[in-house]
Amino acid sequence: MRRHTAAWVHGPAVALACWGLGHTLWHGIAAPRTALAFGALIAAGEAVRRAPARPGLREGAPLGAAGALGYALLDDADGRPAGHGVAQTLAVVVAAGLVGLVPYLARGGGPVLDPLARRVLSVGFAATCCQPLHAAGTLPAWAAIGPVRPLFLAVLLALTALCDAVLAAALARARTGWPYGPLLRDALRALPGIGTAICATGVVIALAVAVAGLWALPVFCLPLLLTQLAFRRYAAVRATYRQTIASLARATEIAGCTPPGHVRRVAGLSRAVGRELGLGGPDLDVLEHAALMHDIGQLSLVDPVPDGATAPLPPAEQRRIALLGGAVARQTGAPPEVAVIVERQADPYREQPVTARIVRTVNAYDDLVAGTTGPAGRLRALERLRLATARDHEPGVVEALARVLARGGRAG
Numbered sequence: 001m002r003r004h005t006a007a008w009v010h011g012p013a014v015a016l017a018c019w020g021l022g023h024t025l026w027h028g029i030a031a032p033r034t035a036l037a038f039g040a041l042i043a044a045g046e047a048v049r050r051a052p053a054r055p056g057l058r059e060g061a062p063l064g065a066a067g068a069l070g071y072a073l074l075d076d077a078d079g080r081p082a083g084h085g086v087a088q089t090l091a092v093v094v095a096a097g098l099v100g101l102v103p104y105l106a107r108g109g110g111p112v113l114d115p116l117a118r119r120v121l122s123v124g125f126a127a128t129c130c131q132p133l134h135a136a137g138t139l140p141a142w143a144a145i146g147p148v149r150p151l152f153l154a155v156l157l158a159l160t161a162l163c164d165a166v167l168a169a170a171l172a173r174a175r176t177g178w179p180y181g182p183l184l185r186d187a188l189r190a191l192p193g194i195g196t197a198i199c200a201t202g203v204v205i206a207l208a209v210a211v212a213g214l215w216a217l218p219v220f221c222l223p224l225l226l227t228q229l230a231f232r233r234y235a236a237v238r239a240t241y242r243q244t245i246a247s248l249a250r251a252t253e254i255a256g257c258t259p260p261g262h263v264r265r266v267a268g269l270s271r272a273v274g275r276e277l278g279l280g281g282p283d284l285d286v287l288e289h290a291a292l293m294h295d296i297g298q299l300s301l302v303d304p305v306p307d308g309a310t311a312p313l314p315p316a317e318q319r320r321i322a323l324l325g326g327a328v329a330r331q332t333g334a335p336p337e338v339a340v341i342v343e344r345q346a347d348p349y350r351e352q353p354v355t356a357r358i359v360r361t362v363n364a365y366d367d368l369v370a371g372t373t374g375p376a377g378r379l380r381a382l383e384r385l386r387l388a389t390a391r392d393h394e395p396g397v398v399e400a401l402a403r404v405l406a407r408g409g410r411a412g
Contacts, residue, residue, distance in 0.1 A: 005174040006114075009167055013117035016124050020090025030084045034077045037214045039096035041067035041221060046100025048225075049115075050232060061115070062198050062228055063221060064100060068093045068119060069160070069202030072127035073153070075134040076210035085135065089127040094120060114171045122164040129156050157199040161191050177407055182278045189280065197227055242289070248332060249292040257298040262366060267291040269404065270362045276400040277354065287355045289334060290341035294359050297325030297342070318346040349394050357394045361385060361401060364393065378405060 029035050045064025072089050074082045084092075097119060101112050165187035173180045201224045208216035249263045270291040274284050298321055326343025330336070341356045349357050368381035382402050389395040 005170055009121070009171055009174075010113065010117050013120040016090055017094040017120055020087045020124075021094060023087035024091035027087075030088060031077060031080070031082050034074070034082055034209075034214065035071075035084060035088065035092050037217055038067055038071040038074075039092050039099075041217055042071075042093060042096035043100035046097050047103045048228070049101070049104045049112075050228070050235075061100075062194055062201075063224055064097065065119065066198045066201035066205065066221065066224055067217075068097075068123045069126060069157075069198065070205030070209070072123050073130050073202060073206035074209060075130075075206070077214065081134075083135070084131070086124065086127045086131050089131065090120060090124055093123050114168075114175070118164055118167045118171070121167060122160050125163055126156060126160045129159075153203055157203065161195050161199060162188075165191060165195075178275045179278055182275065182280050186281050194227075194231070197224055245289050245292050245332070245334065249296065252295045252298055255299060258295050259370060262370075263292050263295060265366050266294065266359065266362050269366070269401070270358050272404045273358050273362060273397065273400045274355065276404050277358070277396070279355075283355065286335060286337045286341070287358060290329075290338045290355060291359045291362070293325065293329050293332075293334070293338065293342050294345060294363060295325070296328045297321040297323070299328075315346065322346040349392060354394075354397075357397050361393045361397045364388075365401060 042064045045061045045067055048063065049061040071084075071092060074084070076082060094116075097116055101116070105112065165184065168187045169180055169184035172178065172183045201220065204220050205217060208220050246264070246267075249267075252258045252263065253260050267288050271284050271288045274287045279287065322343050322345045325345070326339040329339040329342045337355075341353065341359060344352050344356045345360055345363075347356070349360060352360065365381050365385060368384055369377050372378070372381070382398070382405070385393050385398045385401070386395075389398060
């Protein structure tokens with residue numbers, strides 16, 4: 001089913017790309033200087049594309065996306081009608097995208113078929129809605145009767161962004177198997193940020209080139225390029241912070257409080273279960289950080305708990321360890337939500353937030369499968385968790401864990 005979803009997106013994209021390239025080669029290029037300038041901008045944007053650390057939905061090449069959108073909306077260049085139409089728009093976007101992806105792939109970049117297919121379909125949609133109106137003189141006529149043209153462009157951009165978000169979520173679902181609803185919410189949540197910047201830059205480019213000529217391209221693309229660089233710095237800071245948390249969490253393994261790899265396995269599996277239950281990106285980050293630090297309170301113990309399993313301890317001792325872990329999490333500068341999840345690990349599960357329930361269940365599962373091999377040990381561990389749903393574990397979390405394990409335990 002998931003393969004069919006990807007084929008339903010890639011198939012129309014390939015058909016549109018072939019039609020655009022063939023039509024343009026057959027009939028020739030209208031306004032070649034303008035096409036070359038926008039093609040160079042799109043290629044440069046693809047060349048500096050950012051490879052995400054995890055499969056995600058955010059636009060990795062905002063400069064290329066803005067350039068492609070601006071070319072789809074363009075009606076005049078240097079005071080002359082552009083006249084390139086839908087087919088040439090697609091041809092320039094596809095050709096420039098392929099050229100720009102060469103250096104990206106040479107740097108070891110990730111998969112590019114899905115982003116390119118999304119770009120072709122979303123830009124094709126915008127060009128189909130806009131270019132025929134340019135050719136018929138409708139949009140210039142609207143410009144003379146008040147806010148009709150700006151309103152039309154705003155609605156068109158909103159629909160284009162929505163189209164891209166739907167496609168992004170569908171392709172992410174096809175590649176990962178994660179629930180579609182949370183993926184779509186993540187895509188829509190990104191629109192007011194970088195999505196708005198891309199749309200605004202695309203419109204400004206189209207309008208500025210009509211008045212100031214092609215020199216407007218580098219001038220009005222510079223702010224978006226600086227924004228992209230700022231996002232990269234922010235992503236690097238977040239990656240460094242996560243590495244710091246992971247290094248701190250390994251202190252329990254170095255001290256002999258938990259088995260090697262325990263916190264890493266719990267964090268990865270907790271993120272996958274959270275994704276299965278419909279949590280979005282920010283909640284998944286909080287969940288992962290809390291899972292990495294869930295055993296940090298064991299450093300306060302004089303004698304380590306055998307195998308790091310705190311379930312056999314008295315409730316008061318479990319509570320003390322959880323509170324100490326929460327205090328350590330707060331001192332590291334972690335978000336308050338992370339500390340709350342850590343310190344509530346010993347609470348009755350019905351009183352816990354869903355993120356704390358996930359960490360509790362995944363932690364118990366990893367303790368139960370320790371030392372076992374093969375699927376029989378995993379099935380016995382799941383059965384024990386199901387038997388404990390009356391008192392210790394949320395049934396929905398246990399079943400989500402079972403579904404994740406059935407797919408191979410892929411983390412989100």
